[in-house]
Amino acid sequence: MSVMTTVYRLTEPEAAQFMDAPRAVARELIYGEDGWSRPGLVFIKWLALDKHGGGVDLALSGGQSVRPLSFLSDEEFGDETLFEFPYGPGRVFYPETVVELAAALSAVSPLQVRARLTLERLVQIYPFTLRKPGPEDVQMLEERVAELRDFIDAAAKARECLMVAVD
Numbered sequence: 001m002s003v004m005t006t007v008y009r010l011t012e013p014e015a016a017q018f019m020d021a022p023r024a025v026a027r028e029l030i031y032g033e034d035g036w037s038r039p040g041l042v043f044i045k046w047l048a049l050d051k052h053g054g055g056v057d058l059a060l061s062g063g064q065s066v067r068p069l070s071f072l073s074d075e076e077f078g079d080e081t082l083f084e085f086p087y088g089p090g091r092v093f094y095p096e097t098v099v100e101l102a103a104a105l106s107a108v109s110p111l112q113v114r115a116r117l118t119l120e121r122l123v124q125i126y127p128f129t130l131r132k133p134g135p136e137d138v139q140m141l142e143e144r145v146a147e148l149r150d151f152i153d154a155a156a157k158a159r160e161c162l163m164v165a166v167d
Contacts, residue, residue: 003053004049004050005048005051005166006164006166006167007163009160010045010163015092015161018082053072054073058116058121060105060108062112068097071162077091078097087166087167091164092163095161098152099159102155117141122137122138
């Protein structure tokens with residue numbers, strides 16, 4: 001089973017539902033009525049980093065716990081939801097923090113991202129893959145970082161919340 005990281009854009013009322021919702025309600029909000037299909041989402045603004053959350057986190061924070069850039073991996077950063085995903089509760093970030101995060105992300109240059117994504121470090125993050133990471137993996141992670149940067153920038157401009165979920 002792979003660890004999948006998803007970042008959701010939420011309005012403050014939607015975020016409040018996750019902060020207060022019992023498990024069954026939150027599960028339906030995320031997975032749809034059948035408990036599985038993501039097309040059933042009440043909100044449609046989400047970015048699935050899939051199993052690349054660790055690589056994207058490395059690219060952003062350099063493997064350090066540096067707030068706000070370590071928001072994907074720092075389990076003590078953000079407000080925990082009542083709903084527990086398979087790997088713990090979701091973490092909600094309110095608009096003020098999202099604006100700070102967008103500014104911090106814009107300060108991370110493509111050269112910094114590339115310097116952090118060495119093949120040696122990728123092997124440490126993805127030790128159980130069938131093949132060693134290569135230059136194509138670095139390029140793919142650079143693209144995922146750019147997608148995430150744009151996604152969070154749009155959330156900041158719309159004064160939305162973010163929720164990070166790992167399942």
